[in-house]
Amino acid sequence: MKMIKRTLFLPLAMMAAVMLLASSPARAVVEIDINKANVEPLPIAITDFISNDELGAQIAAVVAADLKRSGLFAPIDKAAFIEKISNPDAAPRFQDWQVINAQALVTGRLAREADGRLRAEFRLWDTFANQQLSGEQFFTRPENWRRVAHIIADSIYERLTGEKGYFDSRVVFVSESGPKTDRKKQLAIMDQDGANMRMLTNANDIVLTPRFSPSRQEITYMSFEGGQPRVYLLQLETGQRELVGNFPGMTFSPRFSPDGQKVIMSLQQDGNANIYTMDLRSRQTTRLTNTAAIDTSPSYSPDGSQIVFESDRGGRQQLYIMGADGSNQRRVSFGDGSYSTPVWSPRGDLIAFTKQSGGKFSIGVMKTDGSGERILTTGFHNEGPTWAPNGRVLMFFRQPAGSGGPQIYSIDLTGYNEQLVATPSYASDPAWSPLLE
Amino acid sequence: MRRMQEFARNPAMIALFTALVLTGCASKKNNLPNNAADLGLAGNAAPGSQQDFTVNVGDRIFFDTDSSVVRADAAATLDRQAQWLNQYPNYQITIEGHADERGTREYNLALGARRAAATRDYLATRGVAANRIRTISFGKERPVAVCDDISCWSQNRRAVTVLGGAGS
Numbered sequence: 001m002k003m004i005k006r007t008l009f010l011p012l013a014m015m016a017a018v019m020l021l022a023s024s025p026a027r028a029v030v031e032i033d034i035n036k037a038n039v040e041p042l043p044i045a046i047t048d049f050i051s052n053d054e055l056g057a058q059i060a061a062v063v064a065a066d067l068k069r070s071g072l073f074a075p076i077d078k079a080a081f082i083e084k085i086s087n088p089d090a091a092p093r094f095q096d097w098q099v100i101n102a103q104a105l106v107t108g109r110l111a112r113e114a115d116g117r118l119r120a121e122f123r124l125w126d127t128f129a130n131q132q133l134s135g136e137q138f139f140t141r142p143e144n145w146r147r148v149a150h151i152i153a154d155s156i157y158e159r160l161t162g163e164k165g166y167f168d169s170r171v172v173f174v175s176e177s178g179p180k181t182d183r184k185k186q187l188a189i190m191d192q193d194g195a196n197m198r199m200l201t202n203a204n205d206i207v208l209t210p211r212f213s214p215s216r217q218e219i220t221y222m223s224f225e226g227g228q229p230r231v232y233l234l235q236l237e238t239g240q241r242e243l244v245g246n247f248p249g250m251t252f253s254p255r256f257s258p259d260g261q262k263v264i265m266s267l268q269q270d271g272n273a274n275i276y277t278m279d280l281r282s283r284q285t286t287r288l289t290n291t292a293a294i295d296t297s298p299s300y301s302p303d304g305s306q307i308v309f310e311s312d313r314g315g316r317q318q319l320y321i322m323g324a325d326g327s328n329q330r331r332v333s334f335g336d337g338s339y340s341t342p343v344w345s346p347r348g349d350l351i352a353f354t355k356q357s358g359g360k361f362s363i364g365v366m367k368t369d370g371s372g373e374r375i376l377t378t379g380f381h382n383e384g385p386t387w388a389p390n391g392r393v394l395m396f397f398r399q400p401a402g403s404g405g406p407q408i409y410s411i412d413l414t415g416y417n418e419q420l421v422a423t424p425s426y427a428s429d430p431a432w433s434p435l436l437e
Numbered sequence: 438m439r440r441m442q443e444f445a446r447n448p449a450m451i452a453l454f455t456a457l458v459l460t461g462c463a464s465k466k467n468n469l470p471n472n473a474a475d476l477g478l479a480g481n482a483a484p485g486s487q488q489d490f491t492v493n494v495g496d497r498i499f500f501d502t503d504s505s506v507v508r509a510d511a512a513a514t515l516d517r518q519a520q521w522l523n524q525y526p527n528y529q530i531t532i533e534g535h536a537d538e539r540g541t542r543e544y545n546l547a548l549g550a551r552r553a554a555a556t557r558d559y560l561a562t563r564g565v566a567a568n569r570i571r572t573i574s575f576g577k578e579r580p581v582a583v584c585d586d587i588s589c590w591s592q593n594r595r596a597v598t599v600l601g602g603a604g605s
Contacts, residue, residue, distance in 0.1 A: 180583045206578050208542060222546075227573065229546070250550060250574060253543040266543070268574070271505060271551040294547040310544065316503075317544055340541040354541050383541055399538070403583045429542070 039414075041074035042160065043101050045127075047085045048078070049108035049120065055145055056110050059120065062149035063106065065193060066167040067156065069410075070393070071417030076102055088123060097127040104133070104160060108152070118142040122152050124159055134159045146195055147436070154435075166388040167192060170433040171395065172210040172219050175199065176405050176426035183405070183426075187221060187234070192388075192432070194422050200234060209253060210234075212433045215260030219431075220244065222252045231265050233280075245278045245285055253296045258304045264288075266296040275309055275326075288326035299343045299351075300324070301368075308332070308342040308351050308368075319353060321368070332370035341384050344368075346434075347391035350413075354383045354396075363396045365413065376415040384428070389435045395421060397428040485525045487600055494521045498556065500594040503540070505551035507559050515556065518598055519563030526569075531599045532556045534574045537590035542576060549574030556596040 046064045049056035067073035083096040088107040097105050108122035121137040136155060138148050147168060154165030175188040187207050190197035201207055201223075210221035217236040222229060231244040231251040244254065247267050254265040261280055266273040275289045275298050289295040293313035300307055305324055310317050317340045319333035333339040337357025344351055345365075355362045355375065362378035363385050381399040388394065392413050399406040405426025411418040421430075482488035490496060495518070498511030507515065522528060534553030536545035553572035561567050582592040 181580055183578070185578075206575075208546075208576075208578070229573065250546070252546050266547065268547055268550045270554045273547040273550070294544060294551070296543045296547055297541075312544075317541075340544055356540070381538070 039072055039416075041068075041072055042103050043074050043076055044104045044106065044156075045076045045081060045097055045100070045102035046106040047081065047108070049110050049122070050085065050088055051110035055118075055142070056108070059108070059110070059145055059149045059152070060106075062146055062193070063153045063156070066150060066153035069193065069419060070157065071412055072157070072161065076100060088121070091130075091132075092125060092127075094125075094127050094130045097125075102127050104156075106152075106156060112142075113139065116142070118145060118148070120145075120148045120152070122155075124156055146191065150191070150193075163392065164390045164435070166390045166393060166432075166435065168436050169389050170212075170436070171386075171408075171421070172200070172212060172431050172433070173408060173423070173427050174207060174210065174429040175423065176428060177203070180403055180405070187219070188423075188427075189236070190423070197424065200236070200239075209429050209431075211255045211431045213256050213260045214258055214434055215256075218260075220254040220256060220263050220265075222254065231263065233263070245276075245283070247276070247285075251276075253298070255299055257300050258302055264298045264300065264307065266294075266298070275307075286326075288322065289329070295320075297341045301344050302346055302348045306344075306368075308344055310340045310342060317356075319351065319366075319370070332368070333366070333373075334370060335373055343385055343387060345387050345391045346389055350391070352385035352387060352394055354385065363394065363411070365394075374415065376411050376413075377409075377418060382409075384430070386430050386432045388432055395430040395432060397430060399428075490518075490521055490598075490600055494518055496599070497595050497597040499591060500552055500596070502537070502590075502594065503548065505548065505555040507555055512559065515559050516563060519560050519565050522560070522565045522569070523563075526566075528600045529569050529571070530565075530601075531571045531573060532560075533579075533597045533599060534572065535579060535593055535595050535597070536577045537593040538577045538580060539590055540577065546574050546576035549576045552594075552596045556598070560598075 044067065046060050048060045064075040068075050080100045082099060083093045085092060085107045088109045092105060105125040105127050106122055111119045113119055117139050119139050123135040124133045126133050134155060140148055150168040153167040157165035169192045170189055171192055172187065172189045175186045176183050178184045184203035185207050186203050187200040187210050188197055189200055206224040208222045210219045212219055219234050221232055221234065223232050229250045229252060231254040233242045233244055244263050250268040251265050254263050256263060262277045264275065264277045267276050272292050273294045273296050274287060275295050276285050276287050278285045291313045293311050295309055295311045298307050298309040306321055307324060308319060308321050311320050314331065317338040318331050319339045319342045320329055320331050322329040337355050339353050339355050341354045342351050350365045351368055352365050355364050360378050361381045361383060362375045363382045364373055364375040366373040380401050382396055385394045385396045393410055395408055395410045397406040397408050406428040408421040408423060408427045408430045409418055410421055482492050495514045498514050532553045534549035536548045553574055557570045557572050560570065580593040582589040
């Protein structure tokens with residue numbers, strides 16, 4: 001399994017990261033406190049990587065775009081640069097970068113190895129402390145240059161914020177086309193910045209709610225294939241599809257357990273939906289809820305011990321938490337309105353949700369005990385949050401009134417820095433992957 | 438949303454609300470007529486044909502927001518459907534349950550299933566054999582009316598009886 005994963009999705013299998021300099025671990029002067037509500041973006045200079053083709057500028061541009069979209073960095077216009085970097089192994093003229101208020105500087109170089117591989121190296125400098133903060137070197141096939149750029153951006157992000165990055169990740173979603181009364185839907189996948197989009201299914205059947213496996217190159221989703229709405233697995237490498245279980249009714253709203261060994265989902269029987277798991281190895285199914293209500297949208301805590309879900313057992317949709325075995329079911333949302341599509345943060349501390357109140361649809365977060373609710377965005381229709389792998393950013397989709405279609409947006413956990421994620425056609429149901437390996 | 442729900446708890450308000458909705462509907466181009474008089478086609482359909490069922494009986498019923506309760510007007514339609522289906526017992530039927538767009542995707546899938554099940558159960562009490570009836574939910578994925586107001590959403594909260602679906 002691991003071998004296959006490497007060949008398709010880890011084209012960087014041959015990639016090796018090597019610390020270039022074991023520089024003295026001096027305390028960085030430059031750092032960003034990303035827990036403040038509205039961070040002043042850090043001015044950073046990202047120079048074109050030295051290269052004998054345009055790839056050096058392209059990699060620098062992707063690194064800069066990643067950092068800029070995070071809202072935490074303000075890449076400086078290259079036209080303002082004074083020093084032209086010619087030897088990335090030598091220290092830059094720090095005062096040239098101080099003058100343009102670059103708090104941090106990125107330099108780099110590309111080269112082709114004899115075997116055709118691309119060697120990419122970069123150094124991150126603290127321009128006011130006159131020191132190198134980090135330096136790494138990667139080997140990969142040249143066509144993987146965007147991934148190298150994302151990995152470099154993650155490294156810079158982590159060094160300067162103290163938190164893991166999220167740029168080397170992908171998003172699976174539903175691409176939509178055609179009129180609203182006969183909307184065609186296809187599963188699609190793209191890098192988190194919208195690049196490298198490709199379709200995973202044709203438009204023959206309605207497909208909904210794709211979710212990534214945490215451990216394999218696999219997604220689970222719902223399809224109306226054969227006129228029977230049910231939950232499926234799709235192997236991203238082979239395109240192979242598989243029905244999940246043989247349930248006597250519609251199965252929907254699937255999601256993986258954190259170890260990737262189970263799919264949790266709803267089974268509809270008559271007017272009721274209850275939550276089940278299926279173990280993907282033993283095929284054993286387990287019923288977790290048993291109410292005359294709609295219990296759906298289950299999502300595990302990162303340690304796998306608890307499950308948050310929505311239920312209308314109390315009249316309107318509200319969020320509930322139970323043990324992974326279905327024990328101790330208790331309501332956690334008590335605000336004004338109804339709550340649905342809960343998703344547990346990968347950091348474990350928060351639950352994101354869709355809230356309907358006063359005719360508006362909002363995306364919000366709350367602590368796992370239901371306290372500390374914060375609304376991040378509100379409007380005619382916002383739905384279906386998904387977490388970045390580091391738990392700092394969310395994506396969701398926004399549907400305008402009338403005949404238009406939905407689009408995907410990202411927003412910072414603080415509620416700032418909302419950005420459209422550009423897709424070629426309408427897009428909904430985003431699900432963020434874990435960091436690639 | 439909340440206001441509508443408070444609305445719905447008061448029967449007098451429901452009547453007013455329904456009247457407002459219907460008034461709104463009359464001016465909409467994309468409303469689907471659901472009886473013969475609206476279409477002016479009564480009598481043109483061969484008895485026992487698909488068209489007869491759709492035009493003279495009415496193939497769909499509508500629901501209140503977040504509800505799967507068969508309303509009085511819907512019950513009248515289902516009574517006609519049951520009578521017709523009992524007269525023409527060779528038809529298998531599929532009941533499609535739908536929701537409006539003012540809900541989240543997963544909940545609407547379940548709500549559409551609830552509406553289809555309520556419709557099936559009603560037809561069964563009127564003598565339509567359960568083994569002739571299959572149900573499916575489309576959630577909010579297949580609206581018939583597209584606009585941005587209540588008059589439109591009310592048409593999408595529906596259960597449609599489709600002739601010829603394979604029984605289950």
